[in-house]
Amino acid sequence: MAENIEENEYIPVASLEDFTGKIKVEVQNEELLIINVRGEIYAISDRCGHMGVSLFYGELDGYNIECPLHGTQFNVQTGEVANLESRKPKLKFLKDDLDALLKGLGLPLVKIKPLKIYKVKVENGVIKVKMPKV
Numbered sequence: 683m684a685e686n687i688e689e690n691e692y693i694p695v696a697s698l699e700d701f702t703g704k705i706k707v708e709v710q711n712e713e714l715l716i717i718n719v720r721g722e723i724y725a726i727s728d729r730c731g732h733m734g735v736s737l738f739y740g741e742l743d744g745y746n747i748e749c750p751l752h753g754t755q756f757n758v759q760t761g762e763v764a765n766l767e768s769r770k771p772k773l774k775f776l777k778d779d780l781d782a783l784l785k786g787l788g789l790p791l792v793k794i795k796p797l798k799i800y801k802v803k804v805e806n807g808v809i810k811v812k813m814p815k816v
């Protein structure tokens with residue numbers, strides 16, 4: 683969206699107008715979700731901290747977003763795992779099956795990392811995110 687981006691500069695990514703729920707944007711080769719929770723805007727990595735699945739199709743439940751594959755919920759304010767147990771029993775079985783398969787093969791369970799979060803500000807109806815130094 684912007685050219686000649688200075689390091690640590692806030693980058694415009696979307697308009698607040700007509701924006702509810704979540705949208706996906708790409709900034710400096712990273713896929714982010716911009717999330718609106720009751721008028722508060724957050725930016726998180728679009729990739730689940732478990733196996734890297736896109737969270738775009740995950741359901742929002744207040745400040746938590748649920749991974750559409752295994753159902754882990756992440757807090758959009760902190761990026762931390764909010765709940766390892768899915769609200770959907772079917773997703774819980776998928777995660778339990780994966781864990782059982784890995785254990786049966788003698789492989790370590792895949793650890794769930796917190797999501798990357800990004801600083802956000804809104805100026806004149808434009809949502810801007812601050813990318814970390816590389």
Ligand code: FES
Pocket residue numbers: 730731732733734735749750751752753754
């Ligand atoms: S890929 Fe998201 S919880 Fe497994």
